[in-house]
Amino acid sequence: MQVISISSLKGGVGKTSITLGLASAAWAAGISTLVIDLDPHADTTTGLGIKHDQPGSDIGTMLRKPKHHNIAEHAVPSGWVPAAHQDGTRPGTLHVARGSAKTSMFEKVSTRRRELNRLSTLLDTADEYDLVLVDCPPALNGITRMAWAASTAVLLVAEPSLFSVAGTERTFRALDLFQREYAPKLKTSAVVVNRVRAASTEHKYRLSEMRRMFGNRLLDTQVPETSNWQQMQGAAWPVHAWPGDTAHTAARTFDHLLESLYDAKQPPRRARRS
Template sequence: MQIISISSLKGGVGKTSVTLGLASAARAQGIPTLVVDMDPHADATTGLGVKQGQHTDDIGTLLERPRRISLADHVTPSGWPDLAPGAAEAGIPGNGKALDVVRGSSRTSLYERPTTRPRELRRLATLLESVTRYALVLIDCPPALNGVTRMAWAASTDVLLVAEPSLFSVAGTERTLRALDLFRSEYAQGVRTTGVVANRVRPASTEHQFRLGEMERMYGDRLLPVAIPEQSNWQQVQGAAWPIHAWPGETAAQSALLFEELLAALHRPQGRRSQRRH
């Protein structure tokens, strides 16, 4: 099972949007996927169409007793529609593969205090040991290097950092990579690869093109070969709680293809080992 933490230490760079785009791509390809919403704002939970008040515990509550409960008993199916617009009339079925969610909540903030105690860092990893039906787990982390993010990294096989092509985001991501490398060496040896994706890119912006070149120089081959452009209707897509693959229009279709490319750059089917070890 591949476990990918989607992280950023700067808010507003579209971390949750990338998480939802990857979930949509995985669902479109029939990859059984679990999304764990570790962000106290629980935006991924909302974007996946999952209502609060379900008959399952949220991740903040589950982290309180990781050895005494089964996470598999507390997953919720996503609320995304099974069919693309017009598919029902055309008789096109859904793919039937799982896209499940562990709900986020503000209770996760109880674990924001940075810690290096192994028992604390292992809470999420212990919970994930009880789920076996998924090929892919996506963890939406809070935009901070706190105990919650460290807990997610300690449970992961891969970490994806999301960055905008802007001065503060580029510099912050470089610092995050250094912090992540140090954390991996001491507490998260299970993390096999780390990468950076440029998000909210405006191709016509001279500043963005300059920063993209800067990112290539600073991050080297850690910068993934997929850049996600800024999409004007992304808020509308998320507000409707729809997958990008089902949203009408050419812009959405192009974004859907880019998320498939990003997933292909990240996802390692069982039995295939990645050559990227950064």
């Protein structure tokens, strides 16, 4: 099982949008996927078409007693499934561990292993998934660190702006320190740039600056500023099932992004056991 956390120091840079894009790419590729919404705002849960009053515990409740919950039993199927039936595609399993404001009780940063390993412990019951995507809150708080401790890859999201570049550098520094001590499973940490406008001179400058600063940790795939993004998200629809050239191009971008983070050659956990 590969666990990818999507995080950033700042809000509004596109963590949730990138999580939904990666979920859509995994769904279209037939990868058995669990999305965990760790942001107390729970936007990912909404974007995946989940009603907040569905049965099953939310992730905040599960994290309180991780040994007493089976995450696969409480995860709910994404509301994207009907989209598949309409266009005839056969998507993979896409389940969601619902977000809720209860997660905010884990915001305080702790260095106690028991606290940091709450999500790792819960993921011991996520055996049936090959990929877990974790949308983090916009802070390097206890929740984000809990996600990092459970991750095999961390994807930082940045915008091509001065403050976002500086924030990403600080986040990489914090992540590297954390990895040494607390995140033994973490193999990959990379940054993706979102909302890129190819014609912008400022964006070109910031991208070359990031290439200098982050080297090959800066992913080649960049996510462009996309005009009908909010329409798609508002409809809680996967980008891979949205009509039109713009959505088609965005879907290919997320396919490439997923390819650079998810090792499809790694045998599924179930297969390795047998």
